[in-house]
Amino acid sequence: MASVSRLLPPAPPPAAPLHCPRTRSHLAVPRLRCRAAPSAAASSGAAVLERGGRAAEVALREFVTPDELRAAVRLRVRTFYEYAVDSVGAEDHRKALADREFEALQDRISGRMINFQRVSCINGTVPLSPSLMAADELCSMCKFVEDGEERVVVGSLDLNQCLWLPDELTGKRPGVNEDSQTRAYLSNVCVAKELQKKGLGYALVDKSKKLAREWGITDLYVHVAINNIAGQKLYKKSGFVYEGEEPAWKARFLGRPRRLLLWLDMNKEPL
Numbered sequence: 001m002a003s004v005s006r007l008l009p010p011a012p013p014p015a016a017p018l019h020c021p022r023t024r025s026h027l028a029v030p031r032l033r034c035r036a037a038p039s040a041a042a043s044s045g046a047a048v049l050e051r052g053g054r055a056a057e058v059a060l061r062e063f064v065t066p067d068e069l070r071a072a073v074r075l076r077v078r079t080f081y082e083y084a085v086d087s088v089g090a091e092d093h094r095k096a097l098a099d100r101e102f103e104a105l106q107d108r109i110s111g112r113m114i115n116f117q118r119v120s121c122i123n124g125t126v127p128l129s130p131s132l133m134a135a136d137e138l139c140s141m142c143k144f145v146e147d148g149e150e151r152v153v154v155g156s157l158d159l160n161q162c163l164w165l166p167d168e169l170t171g172k173r174p175g176v177n178e179d180s181q182t183r184a185y186l187s188n189v190c191v192a193k194e195l196q197k198k199g200l201g202y203a204l205v206d207k208s209k210k211l212a213r214e215w216g217i218t219d220l221y222v223h224v225a226i227n228n229i230a231g232q233k234l235y236k237k238s239g240f241v242y243e244g245e246e247p248a249w250k251a252r253f254l255g256r257p258r259r260l261l262l263w264l265d266m267n268k269e270p271l
Contacts (some may be wrong), residue, residue, distance in 0.1 A: 019194070058154065058200065059208040063121045064072045069143040072123050072156040073102045075142045079190040117161045117181060118215065122208055124155035124200055125190075135194045142192070157189040157258070159208045161215055164240050167254060169261040173219040184212050186222040189231070197230070205238045209269060220264040225257040232260070240264045 046110060063069045077098045083090040108119040128139060128150040142153045146149055161184045162169040171183055191201045212220050222240060225229040240262035251258040 036184050058124045058203070059125050059151075060122065060125050060203055062211070063123055065144070067144060068123060068125070068146065068151075068153065069105065069121055070098070070102050071119055071142045071153040072146040073098050073105060075153050075156055076101065076188055076191060077191055078138070078141055079193065088127055103159070108158075115162050115164065119161070120159045120211060122157055122159060122204060122211065123153050124204055125151045125153050128152055135192075138192050154195050155191040155204050156188045157208060159211055159215075160185045160187055162218065168223050169244055169259065171219060171221040171261065171263060172243065173263065173265075182216055182218040184215065184217040184220050186220065189222070201234050202237060207235065209238070209264070209266070212266060213269070213271075218266050220266055222262050222264075223259045224262060227257045227259055232262075235262050238264070239269065 061074060072096075077094050081094070081097065084094075105114070105119075105121065106114045108116045109121065111118075125144075128143060132139060132152060138154070139152055143150055144153070145151070161181070163183060165185050165187060168185075172184070174182060186205070189201065189204070191204070209220065220240075221243075222235055224235060226245065241264070242260060243263040244261045246259050246261075248258060
C-alpha cells in the first residue's frame with residue numbers, strides 16, 4: 001500500500017543501486033491482525049492488533065513529539081527504498097533521506113511551505129514488546145520514547161489540506177466556482193512490511209477521514225501507482241473511486257510507474 005513520496009526532489013545517486021531485492025532474514029515476525037478497538041478505545045483513536053489470544057493496542061493519532069515524527073520518517077524511508085544487502089553507503093544514504101524528509105515535513109506542518117494550508121502526520125504506534133522485538137530492524141529504526149515508554153511507529157501517512165501536491169495530478173473537485181480550500185490529499189501512506197495486510201492501513205485511512213471531516217474537507221484524494229494492486233484495493237475498500245491517471249510521458253520523465261488519482265466524496269461518508 002506504500003506509495004513513494006514526490007514531495008521532495010529526487011535524491012542524489014546512491015553509492016550502490018536502489019530497489020534491489022532485499023534478502024529477507026528469517027525473523028519470527030509476530031502474526032498480528034488489526035481489528036476495531038472497543039468503543040471506549042475507538043473514541044480515542046485506537047485499533048487492536050491480535051496475535052493468537054493476545055492483543056496489542058495500536059494508538060492511531062496525530063504525531064505528538066518530534067521524536068515520533070522522526071521515527072515516522074524513518075519508517076517511510078525503510079518502506080519506500082530497498083537496498084542490496086551488501087550496498088556500500090546504504091546506511092548513510094538512508095540517514096540523508098530521513099534527515100531531508102524530516103526537515104521538509106516540519107516545514108509543511110508548520111506552514112512554511114507554499115500551497116500547504118494545513119498538514120498533519122498521522123501515525124500508528126505500539127509499545128515495544130517481546131513479540132515485536134523479533135523484527136529487530138523495525139524496532140531499531142522506528143523506535144521512539146514517550147513519557148518513559150518505548151514505542152514503535154508501525155504505520156504512517158500525511159493529510160495535506162492544499163490545492164495540489166508537487167509532481168502529482170491535481171484533483172478536479174471542488175470546482176473552480178467553489179471553495180477549493182476544502183480539498184485535501186493523503187500522501188506517504190505506509191505500513192511496516194512485517195505488519196502489512198492486517199488491517200492497519202485501513203485503520204490509518206479511516207483515522208485520516210475523521211480528521212479531514214473535522215477540518216471541513218469535502219473532497220479527499222490519494223495517488224496510487226498503477227501497479228500497486230494492494231493499495232488500490234485498500235482505497236477502494238475505504239470508499240475512493242477513480243478520477244484520472246497521469247500520462248505515460250510524465251511517469252517516464254519522473255522515472256516511476258504511472259499514478260492513478262482516486263477521489264472520496266466526504267459528504268457521503270457516514271458520520
